[in-house]
Amino acid sequence: MAKLFVFGIGGTGSRVIRSLVMLMAAGVKIQNCDKIVPIIIDPDTQNGDMNRTVELLKTYKQIHDSLGRRDDGFFHTDISTLSSIAGDGNAKIRDSFVYDFGGINKPFKDHVGYNQLDIDSQSLIDLLFTPENLNNSLDVGFRGSPNVGSVVLNEIIDSPEMRFFASNFQAGDRIFFVSSIFGGTGAAGFPLLLKNFKDSRTGLPNAASLNSALTGAMVVLPYFSLEQPAAGVEADFIDSNTFTTKAKDALSYYQHHLNGVNAVYYMGDTPDKPMENNPGRASQKNDAHLVELLSALAIVDFMDYSDNELGGNEVYHEFGLREDVSHVQFSHLDTETRDRIATQLIRFHYFERYFTKHLPDDAQAAYAKSVDLGSAVRNDQSFKELSKFLTHPEFGYQAWLRELGRKERTFAALDLNETDFNRMVSDKQIETGFLNKGIHQGAFVKELNRASESISDREPFKATIKAFEVATERLVEEKLKYS
Amino acid sequence: MIQKFFWGLYEMFLGRPIPANFTNDYREVVFPNTGLLLIIITLAIVLIYYYVLNRMMSTGLYKTQHWVMFLVLNAIIAFIIPVVQVNANGIDTHSYTFMFAFLNVIYSLVLFFLFSILLKRGSVQAWTTPVKWPNKK
Numbered sequence: 062m063a064k065l066f067v068f069g070i071g072g073t074g075s076r077v078i079r080s081l082v083m084l085m086a087a088g089v090k091i092q093n094c095d096k097i098v099p100i101i102i103d104p105d106t107q108n109g110d111m112n113r114t115v116e117l118l119k120t121y122k123q124i125h126d127s128l129g130r131r132d133d134g135f136f137h138t139d140i141s142t143l144s145s146i147a148g149d150g151n152a153k154i155r156d157s158f159v160y161d162f163g164g165i166n167k168p169f170k171d172h173v174g175y176n177q178l179d180i181d182s183q184s185l186i187d188l189l190f191t192p193e194n195l196n197n198s199l200d201v202g203f204r205g206s207p208n209v210g211s212v213v214l215n216e217i218i219d220s221p222e223m224r225f226f227a228s229n230f231q232a233g234d235r236i237f238f239v240s241s242i243f244g245g246t247g248a249a250g251f252p253l254l255l256k257n258f259k260d261s262r263t264g265l266p267n268a269a270s271l272n273s274a275l276t277g278a279m280v281v282l283p284y285f286s287l288e289q290p291a292a293g294v295e296a297d298f299i300d301s302n303t304f305t306t307k308a309k310d311a312l313s314y315y316q317h318h319l320n321g322v323n324a325v326y327y328m329g330d331t332p333d334k335p336m337e338n339n340p341g342r343a344s345q346k347n348d349a350h351l352v353e354l355l356s357a358l359a360i361v362d363f364m365d366y367s368d369n370e371l372g373g374n375e376v377y378h379e380f381g382l383r384e385d386v387s388h389v390q391f392s393h394l395d396t397e398t399r400d401r402i403a404t405q406l407i408r409f410h411y412f413e414r415y416f417t418k419h420l421p422d423d424a425q426a427a428y429a430k431s432v433d434l435g436s437a438v439r440n441d442q443s444f445k446e447l448s449k450f451l452t453h454p455e456f457g458y459q460a461w462l463r464e465l466g467r468k469e470r471t472f473a474a475l476d477l478n479e480t481d482f483n484r485m486v487s488d489k490q491i492e493t494g495f496l497n498k499g500i501h502q503g504a505f506v507k508e509l510n511r512a513s514e515s516i517s518d519r520e521p522f523k524a525t526i527k528a529f530e531v532a533t534e535r536l537v538e539e540k541l542k543y544s
Numbered sequence: 545m546i547q548k549f550f551w552g553l554y555e556m557f558l559g560r561p562i563p564a565n566f567t568n569d570y571r572e573v574v575f576p577n578t579g580l581l582l583i584i585i586t587l588a589i590v591l592i593y594y595y596v597l598n599r600m601m602s603t604g605l606y607k608t609q610h611w612v613m614f615l616v617l618n619a620i621i622a623f624i625i626p627v628v629q630v631n632a633n634g635i636d637t638h639s640y641t642f643m644f645a646f647l648n649v650i651y652s653l654v655l656f657f658l659f660s661i662l663l664k665r666g667s668v669q670a671w672t673t674p675v676k677w678p679n680k681k
Contacts, residue, residue, distance in 0.1 A: 430676055431671075506606075507669060510602075511602075
């Protein structure tokens with residue numbers, strides 16, 4: 062039962078995990094592990110990006126639990142909270158996907174006891190931290206200041222959560238970090254956690270397993286910019302002009318001090334239209350970005366390697382598109398990447414479009430009638446969770462795909478506004494004619510009915526998801542002929 | 545044997561044929577022909593509905609209203625058959641003829657439903673039409 066622990070550190074960590082969940086919902090396979098344990102580390106408990114990722118994870122988990130253990134298909138990857146991996150229900154930590162900072166809501170100055178220090182120590186602190194660093198409340202996060210983050214995050218190693226994580230870490234488990242290099246939380250958190258996990262003298266339990274664990278990291282380079290307040294305007298903001306400088310500094314540090322990581326992935330992009338500048342809390346809810354989706358693929362790639370392949374020298378990966386285009390379609394991805402996600406995402410997109418738009422008309426279709434689908438959709442909690450996953454305006458699949466299309470460099474492989482199944486995939490459209498109508502509602506029902514014939518499970522949710530898996534696979538293979 | 549079966553089937557509700565001088569024609573030709581045609585045509589329509597339109601072709605005609613359309617079509621044919629049989633055999637048309645045709649319609653409805661229940665299991669698209677019972681899959 063190998064597990065993959067994914068540490069999503071800071072806002073970027075949360076957003077990449079959001080994209081990872083979408084890939085897993087689509088059925089993209091994460092090899093060499095039975096379970097993924099996401100651990101989001103962000104002191105900003107109100108952070109909009111984090112909270113919607115947490116809601117998404119909870120919804121995914123409920124859907125997965127309803128479907129039970131399977132080797133493939135939509136939602137087949139098992140996601141667990143840290144506390145639930147012990148399996149005996151005796152975990153003394155909160156059952157959450159988020160690391161519990163215990164409500165640090167005081168200024169950094171008070172956190173380090175600045176006023177109780179002698180004058181020499183205060184001077185040293187004044188040298189290392191700006192007055193803003195010292196006075197900013199920590200419950201908003203570190204506002205792009207890794208020097209603050211490295212102090213606060215260093216304390217989490219001794220927390221009950223980290224001890225619980227280490228106690229339950231077994232040989233064969235892997236660790237993956239996702240963080241940005243240009244902010245505060247991620248830039249500070251990743252090297253710090255890595256250093257502690259790989260330190261042979263660490264006080265954590267299971268030190269030997271942790272030290273030798275195969276470890277990967279997705280280091281996200283600057284890929285967006287933030288609106289800057291007008292000159293002379295007093296505003297609470299993060300200065301995105303420092304992103305590149307901070308990234309260079311951090312890279313320089315990584316070059317000499319990053320030990321024990323087996324594979325490092327780098328991803329970045331030229332920032333496009335500046336986003337709204339929200340330093341933290343609920344208002345920090347950035348649109349999903351192509352870079353985050355591609356960053357999530359680093360986790361898939363890392364897990365594709367066998368233990369032996371990762372056991373050698375450290376490897377470094379960068380990502381490139383086939384062409385520098387604004388509207389990225391599947392054909393702009395390298396064959397390896399395309400093969401990994403394209404058909405899965407197309408199938409899931411067909412499923413979502415049909416489920417939300419046409420399913421209510423199918424009350425009399427055999428696949429629906431056989432499990433009394435109409436009543437199940439109205440009353441069954443699993444269907445409500447599925448509907449939430451697909452359509453929730455904050456964190457649902459539709460919102461995610463819509464957000465990916467708002468940037469200057471968009472993920473335009475699937476068109477959410479297209480109602481014709483034959484035109485939904487940007488780089489492969491189905492030619493229709495008098496005798497060939499391609500994929501339409503009738504063809505979909507036919508495949509669903511055919512699929513439901515061979516499904517023995519009569520539990521409505523399981524039977525319906527299975528029917529859609531089989532039907533979309535046939536439609537993509539036989540009608541769309543996507544390869 | 546077959547003749548006896550069909551004349552019993554129709555005369556059970558209609559009584560002896562009228563005009564009485566055509567009783568033998570009804571019993572030996574009209575009742576058996578009508579009954580056999582009813583069975584063959586109903587079976588053919590049910591097979592077409594479940595196996596051609598909803599298995600081989602998947603036309604989307606799987607809803608209950610589509611099944612009812614075929615039921616009505618079969619009923620219309622069931623009404624026409626006795627009238628044609630009576631005229632083709634030189635028998636005078638009488639209100640009995642139309643009672644006979646009406647009874648044939650009733651039998652067609654029963655037969656269509658029975659054949660549907662027995663044969664729908666083999667259909668991919670319409671095995672739950674008109675009702676899911678008795679199949680559970």
